[in-house]
Amino acid sequence: MAEIAVDVQNIVKHYGSFVALNDVSLSIQDNEFFTLLGPSGCGKTTLLRSIAGFEEVTEGKIFLYGEEIEDLAPHQRPINTVFQHYALFPHMTVHDNIAFGLKRLGKSQAEIDKTVKEMLALVQMEDFGNRRTNNMSGGQMQRIALARALAPKPKVLLLDEPLSALDLKLRQAMRDELQKLQRDTGITFIFVTHDQDEAMSMSDRIAVMSNGQVQQVGTPDEIYNRPKSRFVADFIGDTNIVDVTIEATDAKSTLYRSKGGVGLQVERATDLTVGAEISINVRPENVVIVDAGKGRADATLTHKSFFGRTSIYSMELNDGTLIKSRYSSRDELGRKEMAIGDSVGIDFAADTLAELTS
Secondary structure (H helix, E strand, O other), X not given: OOOEEEEEXXXXXXXXXXXXXXEEEEEEEOOOEXXXXXXXXOOHXXXXXXXXXXXXXXXXXXXXXXXXXXXXXXXXXXXXEEOOOOOOOOOOEHHHHHHHHHHHOOOOHHHHHHHHHHHHHHOOOHHHOOOEHHHOOHHXXXXXXXXXXXXXXXXXXXXXXXXXXXXXXXHHHXXXXXXXXXXXXXXXXXXXXXXXXXXXXXXXXXXXXXXXXEEEEEOHHHHHHOOOOHHHHHHOOOOEEEEEEEEEEOOOOEEEEEOOOOEEEEOOOOOOOOOOEEEEEEOHHHOEEXXXXXXXXXXXXXXXXXXOOEEEEEEEEOOOOEEEEEEEHHHHOOOOOOOOOOEEEEEOOHHHOEEEOO
16 A cells, blocks of 8 residues: 555634635655645645745644654755746746755765756757746746755655646647656655646546535545546536436436436336435536437437537436537548437436436
């Protein structure tokens, strides 16, 4: 079993009467790329700053590899942070920026020069040591900030939305570089972002946060395909959510009834009882359009949007519930033309449906 790098236990953080973190607990494994994901104001940066020591927690405990650290000053924690705007020293060379933390630790000049050389190679900037940072691109400054943070060999590296200031193409390239850096160094990365694509593409596991609480922790696949709450399902990507009541269930199937009376029979048992009011979630790419009368329910085609690589079909069930289906352009080949107003059926595999109980 993997060693626990950071263990957050029942953390509470108050700013006056405002509760920024409300009983947050989670464990982050050694050598894990772990992401705190959520909308602005959800508490993810406050949690990151609490781990770093920049915020004092109101209640709770934080452990770093088994050592309790919530009362330690930031410089006493073997943790480094890469900030959103890098916080580089413009009057210093790249070499001196990277060397700064090593000098404060009292390292010898020979060790400093050796480490700086290694860090420049790690971020593929070997020829930039003598240049100043004030005329460099965003991507170059990002690499320098990473090299400076990694140079003291911290046990944990915290990254507070470090890609948000970059343009889209560079941001996508830096995702791959961050993943490679994490694998190459073996350091535990804790990454904060509001960008779902960043979180899904880079992370080993994700904690989705809202209103100062952790809503769900899981792998990208678990978060996307098996969300535990309506918030997680709706926040992560595009989806279909239908409010239903469980009308009947047995060992092999469940009958869900929408608020408007549409029944959806699914070949899968549920742990919930008859009469339970929940929501069900199916991603658009898992909704298949079939002939009317041959699916789980009938619908009327109301809109089609073409996005190049994909097309989105919008449909309305008989009770007015809107359902979306996504097809790739390749899947569209050979599909018969459908006109707005056509009657169709919708279908989906039973294992692509998720029950949302909160």
